[in-house]
Amino acid sequence: MxxxxxxxxxxxxxxxxxxxxxxxxxxxxxxxxxxxxxxxxxxxxxxxxxxxxxxxxxxxxxxxxxxxxxxxxxxxxxxxxxxxxxxxxxxxxxxxxxxxxxxxCPDRKYFVTDNCRGCFARPCFYNCPVGAIRVENQHAVINQSKCISCGKCMTLCPFHAITKTAVPCxxxxxxxxxxxxxxxxxxxxxxxxxxxxxxxxxxxxxxxxxxSELLNILNELHKGKEVVAIIAPSAQDQFPGTVGQLFSAVAKIGFKDVLEVALGAEKTTEHEAEEFQEKMIAGERLVTSSCCTAYVEAAKKHAPELLPMVSSTPSPMLYAADIAREAHPNAQIVFIGPCIAKRYEVTLHPDKVDWVMTFEELGTVFAAMNIDVMAQAEWPIPRPAATTARNFARSCGVTDAILKELEAHPELAKRGFKADVKFINGLTPKTVKMLQLYGKGKLPGNFLEVMACCGGCTGGPCSLTQAFNPDKKGI
Amino acid sequence: MNEQGMIKVEICCGTTCYLLGAQSLLALEKSMPAPWIGKVEIVAMPCLEVCTNDNYSHAPFVRINGEIVGDATVDLISKKVNDLLERHVQ
The missing domain is CATH 1.10.1000 (Arf Nucleotide-binding Site Opener; domain 2)
Structure with a gap:
């Protein structure tokens, strides 16, 4: 943007x-x-x-x-x-x-502009559910005390004469x-x-x-402390250049090592597939993904009935932090990703990850240090993570990975069980209501993947590109 | 001009330009106006190295037929290219 x-x-x-x-x-x-x-x-x-x-x-x-x-x-x-x-x-x-x-910003309000022709059809007048529209002197007028802000008149007007004031936040x-x-x-x-x-x-x-925690991170690096970066799977689309070049650029800032969070996503996949299988065999109705912190918070605060169905599997970030900690026991760990909610997740697990940096912040560090990603040599990634794990960053990626993992565990299929997967691609007031319905068992499906951001993590608030895979749209 | 006599637009994709708007300039490459086709070449470039010396507030930069243009927008590039095309016809 x-x-x-x-x-x-x-x-x-x-x-x-x-x-x-x-x-x-x-x-x-x-x-x-x-x-x-x-x-x-x-x-x-x-x-x-x-x-x-x-x-x-x-x-x-x-x-x-x-x-x-x-x-x-x-x-x-x-x-x-x-x-x-x-x-x-x-x-x-x-x-x-x-x-x-x-x-x-003034309250949300619908009003009629001069585009109104006072037409004969008057769909606004005939379709207003509360009778808030009258026509005076060949011009529609909205009675604000009756209007319920449903927006029907706005969508129906053939002259685009009805508009609304917005409160974007x-x-x-x-x-x-x-x-x-x-x-x-x-x-x-x-x-x-x-x-x-x-x-x-x-x-x-x-x-x-x-x-931000950016200056704290730079300060630790400046003091010569051992700091390791773990980078979210959505990094693939962020900068011009390859993932290997991006890792080299990150190391150039002063990080001692750079690891893929997708390695943690492999473990999340394994564990979540196992959990799904166990719970289905035990006769539970629904399991939902748990890697999106904003979604888990939404379940906690706004759909408590769904909470028991949220998988207990730790997120890829937490698994990746363990991998990094094993390799560098004394290092501080910085998660780099497109997400604001991860900052909150880290607050809940202060022993796992020390700091969070966003892709936007990473980009500005590159700019300030004149590091050009495309000009870097390839970072020797010892073992690139599986493609399914890297695709965690996109909507439907988690489900894809879990379905592939289940193929290796035929126990469920042998019992004649079929996975019925559903997606919520982006949280909105409407999809939050759907979460409540899933919690009450009023919607079908036995595996639900929820991403707070449209398109998955790549659509995150601190993502540099809003890369979006339109072939894989969820609900 | 490039070797084929086309107008050459080079979009700097160094990190600073990329962060401050070059990303949206790259859209021009994908959706070139019809009259430009065959006459204008748009390329993404590694850092053109004009941003050093604290001038980053003027990023993003593009180079149009060798001329550096700062604070580049799709509009500004279109205007410059159309001017060049007109001159070319005359």
């Missing part, structure tokens, strides 16, 4: 990393907002002063701080930097809603965790939040920010 929000985010990261590597960050950091919006420059928000203030909040989030916990507005970025690097500590929540950056949230407070400013209800990152990707004002 190429837009102003993404561009600003990446530019700031590159600037911050360059200044960290140059050793001048303590001196530079409080000047960055002024360098980006100098006196006399154009502003994007109301004025350069507001732009600068939001840039400061962006930098705070890059240092792992949150808007919600800010108590002293005069605290300098230098102080935040010192706090961030003082101890080995990760942010408690992966995202923060920056109220100052929120534009307070609320519209994007599959679980209703983003809500406006009394002042009309977006806030995140962390008791409902599943950390999928959809509000982060969809806010056109970039008011939802990711709390």
């Amino acid at each position: 190429n837009n102003g929000v993404v561009r600003m985010r990446r530019e700031l990261m590159i600037r911050l990393i360059r200044s960290f590597l140059a050793g001048t960050i303590e001196k530079d950091i409080d000047k960055i907002p002024y360098e980006i919006r100098p006196k006399g420059s154009d502003s994007v928000r109301c004025c350069i002063y507001k732009d600068r203030a939001i840039i400061k909040y962006r930098l705070m989030a890059l240092l792992g701080a949150s808007y919600e916990s800010e108590t002293d507005e005069s605290k300098t970025l230098r102080e935040y930097l010192d706090d961030a690097l003082a101890e080995k500590k990760r942010p408690d929540k992966p995202i923060t809603a920056c109220g100052a950056g929120c534009s307070g 609320e519209d994007a949230c599959p679980v209703g965790a983003v809500k406006k407070n009394a002042e009309g400013i977006a806030e995140i209800d962390y008791d409902k939040c599943i950390f999928c990152g959809k509000c982060f990707s969809n806010c056109p004002f970039s008011a939802i920010m990711e709390r």
Whole structure:
């Protein structure tokens, strides 16, 4: 995605990393907002002063701080930097809603534009389920106190005369965790939040920010600590060049070793196939995948009846961390992937993985260090992971791998059992309702794969490419 | 011009350009406007090395018939190429 929000985010990261590597960050950091919006420059928000203030909040989030916990507005970025690097500590929540950056988008509302011709057919009038539309002076009018925002009139109007105002963060949230407070400013209800990152990707004002651990990771590398990177399967599509070249580029940053998370996905496949088989033989109704953290959180918080059916198999990241730990017992482990929810998963397993970095952050480190992936030599991958394991990154990939694995265990087939697989490709309010129905046993199938992001991990909020395999669309 | 006398558009795919928008410029390669076909060649290039010296805020860069263009967008490239095509006809 190429837009102003993404561009600003990446530019700031590159600037911050360059200044960290140059050793001048303590001196530079409080000047960055002024360098980006100098006196006399154009502003994007109301004025350069507001732009600068939001840039400061962006930098705070890059240092792992949150808007919600800010108590002293005069605290300098230098102080935040010192706090961030003082101890080995990760942010408690992966995202923060920056109220100052929120534009307070007006409530979702349908209204009729001048495109209305007051036509004879009047499908809006005849199809409104609550009778909220009347026609006055050859122009349709919506009675806002009756309107239930169903959107029927908008889809039916032959002149595209009906439009709606959007609240992109609320519209994007599959679980209703983003809500406006009394002042009309977006806030995140962390008791409902599943950390999928959809509000982060969809806010056109970039008011939802990711709390980064990037400088902590660079600091550990800078101190000469032993740090190992484990890279998510979705890495394949991220950068121009091959996977081997990407691994070489990652090693060039200073990581001691680079491993594929897909090696962990092989173990997840084995274990999950076994679990599926055991549970089916024991007469259970349904098993669902468990590798997507945002989905598991959705089950916990919004479809509790489905929770017992979520596979207990650890995610590929956790297995891969074990493999990395075995090879490098004293190293710190960094997971690199396209996901915000993984930051939360790591919070639940602090003994397994030390830090999380996103593909976007990795890209900005490459840019700041002038590392060109395509110019690297091939990394000698000792044993490339199985293709089925690498395909975990795509929707339907997990199911594919498990079905292939089951072929090697004919016990189930011998009993005349047939796998009936279903997919949920992307969480939305509608598919979250489906999760509840699956939990109640009202939908068919005995294996359900759920991916919070459309297309699977490759469609993740911190993915650089939105590569999508249209042949394999789920529900 | 390339060897065949076509207009040559080189899109820098170095990491900085790639992150700051070159990715969406590559779409031009796949969906070239009809009048360009046979007259314009679009290629993805390894880093053109124009971004060093802290000028990254002007990425993405492209090179059109040898001329470096900064802050490149699909619109800007189209305009430059169409200008060149027009001149070519005259």
